[in-house]
Structures are given as structure tokens and as C-alpha cells.
Amino acid sequence: MLPADCSRRLVAELRDALDACAERQRQLERSLRVSRRLLRTWEPAETPAPQPTPAPETSGEAPSPESTPSPQDLKELELLTQALEKAVRVRKGISKTGERHKALSLKSGSAATSATTASAPSRASGQASCQVSETKPPRGIQQTVVPARGLPECRLLSVGDRTRMGRGSRATKPGPGPRDQQIPPSAALQAPEAFTLKEKGILLRLPMAYRKAASRNSRLWAQLSSTQTSDSVDAAATAKTQFLQKMQMTSGGPGSGLSAAAVEAEVGLLRTACSLLRRRMEEVLSADPADCMQEYRCLLTLEGLQAITEQCLHRLQELRAAVVGQQLGPWPVGRCPGASLPCGGGTDPIWSPQLLLYSSTQELQTLEALRLRVAMLDQQIHLEKVLMAELLPLVGTQGPHWLALCRAVHSLLCEGGERFLTVLRDEPAD
Amino acid sequence: MPAHWTKETALKGRGHRSLGRRWRRVSTRSVTGRGPSRDSTGAVIGRWDPAAAARNPRKVSASCMGRRRRRVDRGAAVGALPEAIAALSRTLPAGPSPEIFRRAKFDRPEAAPALWQLLFRVLSPLSANGASAPAAQEAQVRVVKSELHSQGYPRRALAQLPEDGSQGSRELLLALAWLLARGPLLERLLAQTRVRLGDEIPLCECEALARPGPPVPRVEADGPVDIRHLQWLMGKLRFQWRKLITSQQEQCALLGKIHSYTRGCHSDRSLGHLSVAETELLRDAEGGQQLLRRLESENVRLEAALHWRRQELVFWRWMDTVLGTCPPEASQPTFVPRIPERGAGEWELVARELQALQEELRGAAEPRRAAWEARVGGWGPEWSAVQRASREAVGLELAALQRAWERGGAAAQPHGPCRLVKSDAGASGGPGLRAAQVIEVLRSREACLEAVLCQLQRQCRQELARLAGALPGLIWILPPGR
DSSP states (O other), X not given: OOOHHHHHHHHHHHHHXXXXXXXXXXXXXXXXXXXXXXXXXXXXGGSOOOOSSOHHHHTTTSOSSOSSOOHHHHHHHHHHHHHHHHHHHHHHHHHXXXXXXXXXXXXXXXXXXXXXXXXXXXXXXXXXXXXXXXXXXXXXXXXXXXXXXXXXXXXXOOTTOTTTTTOGGGOOOOOOSOSXXXXXXXXXXXXXXXXXXXXXXXXXXXXXXXXXXXHHHHHHHHHHHOOOOOHHHHHHHHXXXXXXXXXXXXXXXXXXXXXXXXXXXHHHHHHHHHHHHHHHHHHHHHSOOOSHHHHHHHHHHHHHHHHHHHHHHHHXXXXXXXXXXXXXXXXXXXXXXXXXXXXXXXXXXXXXXEEEEEOSHHHHHHHHHHHHHHHHHHHHXXXXXXXXXXXXXXXXXOOTTHHHHHHHHHHHHHSTTSOOOEEEEOOOOX | OOXXXXXXXXXXXXXXHHHHHHHHHHHTTSOOOOOOOSSOTTTOOSSOOHHHHHHOHHXXXXXXXXXXXXXXXXXXXXXXXXXXHHHHHHHSTTOOOHHHHHHHHTTOGGGHHHHHHHHHHHHOHHHXXXXXXXXXXXXXXXXXXXXXXXXXXXXXXXXXXXXXXXXXXXXXXXXXXXXXXXXXXXXXXXXXXXXXXXXXXXXXXXXXXXXXXXXXXXXXXXXXXXXXXXXXHHHHHHHHHHHHHHHHHHHXXXXXXXXXXXXXXXXXXXXXXXXXXXXXXXXXXXXXXXXXXXXXXXXXXXXXXXXXHHHHHHHHHXXXXXXXXXXXXXXXXXXXXXXXXXXXXXXXXXXXXXXXXXXXXXXXXXXXXXXXXXXXXXXXXXXXXXXXXXXXXXXXXXXXXXXXXXXXXXXXXXXXXXXXXXXXXXXXXXXXXXXXXHHHHHHHHHHHHHHHHHHHHHHXXXXXHHHHHTSOSEEEEOOSOO
16 A cells, blocks of 8 residues: 555646546547537438528529428328329339330320420319429439330429429429339438538528628638737837836835746746756767767767756756745646646737648647647656656555565556566575 | 816816716616715715715706716716726626725725725636635635635735624725736736637636636545555546547547538638538527627726726826825734645745755765866866857856746747638648647657656656665566566
């Protein structure tokens, strides 16, 4: 068992790391839900309604289904289903009989293709057939006029149906019934209702109100981010500095000008400094000096690095003294001091996002995977340092179960907890 | 009649009278309950009286209307201050009315609660957004005090204010002005609550770090734990990362699809396709209305911020006078805080690292110096010129290195959130970053970090080997794959 205070610190650190990861996962799940829902079939109530703008703009743009089907439409659709099912049945029957009907159909076909009259032998489903031919194809985008084949077609065909002429924007050339028998009627029925991004995504248009607001938004952000110097801006800047100076003077005591936040930021910088110095040192040590000159430069570099390191240490001591001596107060709670801030946060911040262009899904996936890996490595390095600081001293002092502890510490620190070593007792064989 | 009012307005001929009327007109909307004034509208200018104004609306409005018509000739100075303050409070979240500001100057107690709330929203925006219920007054006061103190607020009077939030409006006004003067506070607040229209990806983690999630209430492990518990936690963490990476890959695939399916739909040619938020706006009309509303209110705030920028000089001059009305502070420090472990731990880590580095450098440099001196001992004067040149060159290199962390190295790294746009390869001239470049940068950073981690693990291994070597009679078999 580990000592209590050590346990508490380590468990706290690990739980912090777990919480950070869980938070990312939560956000990701949220985005995934939204994206998945967008790629499925959209519910009828959610299909984008055509704009209340004049028809010419929306013809061919808005997806064909209206937002809410009227009762009449529903009734017609019912009849449509029946007619289609019948058509399929009849066609099956017809194709079985073969040549005989083919001859007949050719004759009627020629009449049908030129016909604008719905002078089909009227049947009970006459009305329905008109609607069938009109509403086919469901999408209203691709129409092919297939020469009528088979007897049922001439009944179903009714070019330029009178009753449906009014629906201007969807002036589709009526084709015969289901051209291929593969389209089951049910799917053809559902199709006018369903909207999938895959098939009709390119038809979407953003509403005008949104477009205006969005462009205004980006314009305003651009104005806000531009740092133009004009007289008023300069005057305001001077007024601000003067105000700050006056504030400082009227407050009791001189103060060192250091705040806890500033100290924390500097400590972060020093941590970055340490890693940069170490990297340079390793570069120098691993390089093989070819001649005297290079050797001399290596020496100078090492000594220079040493001097800088001493300066940093000195600064760190000063900061410590400032925190303790001037009672700068508690470190702000809730900020995780763990990972390093390579961007030195806050230097010339960018207020609104810039564009990042990617060309394929693989590229995007690589980018994201790398980004997460960098974040994970950052976290791992931080945890490694913390664990080293807490656990190595424990191994130094030999207590009960020292071997087990040693083995566990080795796996945690040296293998990232993934692998374990084996310890054998070397008994002399005698 | 306070002297500064006349200073501001005397130049314009109409004098203080007009300013009194102007204040009255602006503030009629925010009538607070007050007792009957001792005088009617016309005579007393210095004390604005809402009750009296409410009683004589006709007189007020008539005089105001007259004033308003003539105000155009007078120039901007008269209405400039309330206008500037109104712009400021439109930009801020939970911004109080200009009247509150005016009362705060005279340290009126009724102005205090609004200012406490404003400062709370400004200093800890996340807890205001995410909290289920607004924090209690005492909690707000405590958070504001500690946050201001940690940022280095110089005046100690703030720390002495009572926790029930009933007093100190002038001090709070000064604190707000101090925050505004120090940095781009408004821009930062606006950026934090920005409406995200595109699919964004943060390139660096500084935003994620600056905005920690809501603190999770957690029962700390009080007693000692077994090291196996730590191993279990590490394993859990590893698994969570793997899960995260797979989910992220799925999200990327979905995004790619959505972007391709909506190609050509966006009105903005440089974007070309819709983002998830925009497609969602089309799918769900109600959600779309909400988004539009948020967008429009953000536009209002942005315009107010730009307006404020143009007019803020007047505000700063006024704040100088506010500062003038404060009594000078005593020099007794009253804050005696404790330093919690975590902050101290961070310092410890860095100190330890630097010391270790120093040891290593000394160990490397000293023998080399000794060897060099031995070799170069008798060399001639032409050598010293070369030496000097080398020294200068190395000096420049090291100075550049120092600049890299002192400036934070921001120039080297792509920074900030980015909006993802799928475009076919070949758009090399346009604005924006290219994914390929970012991938390169990330790869090099990954290599760097892996090197650091390996080095740390090597260090541990050496240390453990040393400790274990003290105990003879054991054979340590390292795990395979090394």
C-alpha cells in the first residue's frame, strides 16, 4: 500500500486525466449523434420546405416533396399504390403470355406515345392511372420516356394530364408506370416523402435570413479583429495605461506587479524552456564534431546552455519568493497545470476561425488522429513526471512487499503500464 | 453639483442642465423604486430622480424633445458618456444600465448586486453557462474576489467588501475598468461565446486548457491505495484514448460525407459546402430559428463592441474622475492565503527538471572545457579571432533559442480554431491553411514528444536498475519487445 498523501495526489492526477478524456468523448458523442442523424433519411416533418419566394427561384431547386401533404394528396397516393401494385401484377401476367401481346402492344404503343388524350379504355382505376403516370418518376429529376410496352402501359399513359397541369414546377414528362419491375411500389411511394442527404444534398439552399446574418457576422468579426491605429484608438490606449498606473499608485503599497496568474504563466514558460534546452543539449551531445572548430562550438554551446539554465533556475526561485513572500494568494482553482502550452496562450489571439482545407477523408482522419495522439502524449508525459516524482522515492526506501512494488513501478514508469518484467530469485544450487 | 459634470459639458454652452436632462431621458426606462424627491424636475439637476420624472412625464419629454432637436448642433460630448456606457453594457453579458454605472460612481449600495453579477459573469463565464442554478450571492462574491486577486488586482479594498454583496459598487466599477484596461476583455468574452457556424477543429490545446470543464464533484480517495489501483486507472485511461480515437475517425468519415453531399450549396464560394450546423439548420427548422436568433444577438453585441471602441475615450476620462473620488488606501495587507499543494507541485516539478538539466550540462561541459584548454594552450593570436567569431555565432543561436520560449513560439505553430472546408487539391492560392502542412507540423511535434517520453522512461529504467542492483541474488528479466 502506498502512503496516504502520495495515494491521494496520484489518484487525483489520474482522475483528472480520465475526466479530461471523458469530456472529449462526451463532446464527440454529441457531434456523432448529430452527424448520423443528418445522414439518415430525414423525417417528413423535417424535410426542407421550399422558400416562400416566387416559384421561378425554387423551380428545380427545392426538393420535390412539399412540407406537409394535403389530405387530397394522401388519398391520391393511396390510389397510386393500388394502381402500381396492379400494374406489377398485370405486367407479370402479360410477360408470361409472350409474343401475342407484344404485337398488340406495339400497335397500342405507337398510339400511346403520340397521344395527348387520355382516351384509354376507361377503367375504374382510370383516374388513378392518370395520377400514376403523372407522379412517376417520384423524384422529378430524371425522366426517361420509355416506349410503352405491354398493354397496361397504354392505360397508364396519359401525357400532359389535365388534372395535374397546374403543378407547374414539377412539370415532369409522364412516363409509363414503373419502368423496371425492380422498383417496388412501396419504395416508389415512400420516395416522395423521404429526403436523404446523399441523393438530394446538392439541392439544399440556406435561407436568406441566415445568409444575411452569417455574412454580417463574419464582416463584424473581421472589423473587430483588425487592429487599425487611428487617433482615437491611440488616445484610448494611452488613457488606459494612464488609468492603470493611477490605479497602481492609489492602491496601498507598491506591489511587485506580479499576480498569481502571471507567475503561473512564467512557470509554464520555464517548463517549455527546460524542454527546449534539453533538446538542444541532446543534439549537441549526439553530434560528432568533425574538426576543431566544431568541437569548440559544441563546447561553447554547452556552456551557454548551462548559463541559461542557471538563469532559469534563478528566475524560478524569484517567483517562488514572490508567491510566498508577498502572499499572492491561492493558485486559481480549476485550471489544470498539466500540459504544456506550446503556443504561449494569448499571444496575438485569433478571434474568429480561419479556414483549414482538406482534400479527402483520409487526410482529415490522419489530421485528427495526429492531433489526438499529440494531446495523449502530452498527457502521458505529464503523468510520467508526476509518477516519477512520487513513486521513485518509495522504491528507494525498502519496505514490505518491496519486490512487488518495484515490479509495479517499473511497469508503470518504464512501459506505460503495458508490460511487466519478471523477477527470478537466483538461488545457488547446492 | 459635482464639478466634473460641468467640466465635461460646460464647453458646449448648454451646460450641466442638458446633461441632467439627458440622463433622465435615458434612464426613464429603468425606473427603480425610490422615495419621493424633495424637488421637482427642473430645479435640481445633480440628483436624478426617477420618481419625479415619472410624475412629470410630459414636462420631461417635452423638454427632452426640445433638447433632442437641438442636441444635434451641440455635438457628441453631451450624450457621449451614457452612449458609450450603453454600448459597453450591450456588449457585456448581463450588462447593467448606464444608471447603475452612474450610481456606482457615488458608491450607492443599490448598484452593487448588479455589478457583482456582472463581474461574476465576466470572470467565470463557464460556471454561469453550465450551472443549473445561478450561484448564491456569497459564492459569486468569493469567486470574483479570488479571481481578481489571482490576476493581480492592486487595490485591497475589494478584498474587504462584505460577502453579502450589498456594498462596494464604486470598487467594483474600478475593478471592471481595470479588467477592461488590461487586455482585450470584450473580444475575449465574445470569442468564448461565439456562435460556431462551421465544423471546427482546434489546432492547439490552449483553448481547451483555458476553459476547463465544470469541476466534477468527486469523492477523493482518503485512505492509502494499492498500487494496483493506479495500474487499473492507467489501463482505463489507455482504453479511453483508444475509444476516443476510433470515435473521432468515425466522425471524420461522416463529416467527409456530409461535406461532399452538400457540395455547391453554400452561398459563400470560398466555403463551397455546408457544415453540420448549417445542414442541421435546414433539417430542423426550430433549431435553425434558435441558431438564427443567437447569431443575430451576437451581431448586436459585435456592433455594440465596435461602437464602444469608437467612443471609449470618454469613458476613460470619466473613470479618472471616479478614481479621484476614492479615498486613498491604507497600506495594510489583509490577504493571508495558503498555497494549495497542486500549484506548489507544479513548481517543484519544473525546479527538479531544471536542476537535473543543470547537472547534466555541467557534467558534459566541464570535461570538454578541461580537454580543450589542454589542447589549445599554446596556440597563437590568429586563433583568437576565430574564437571570437565562434562565440558570436553561438551567442546568436542561443539568443534565438531563448526567444523561442519567451515569446511562446506562437509564430511557429498554427494557432486557434479552424473551420474545416473540403476542397479538391489544387487550391493552392487561396487563404487558409492546408491540411498537409498541419499534418507535417503535427508529425514533427509527435516525434518530439515521443522522444521526450522515451528519454523519461530511459531515465526511470536506469534509476530503477540502480536501486534494484542494491539487492543481490535476483535476476530481472525485462519484458520482450525492448
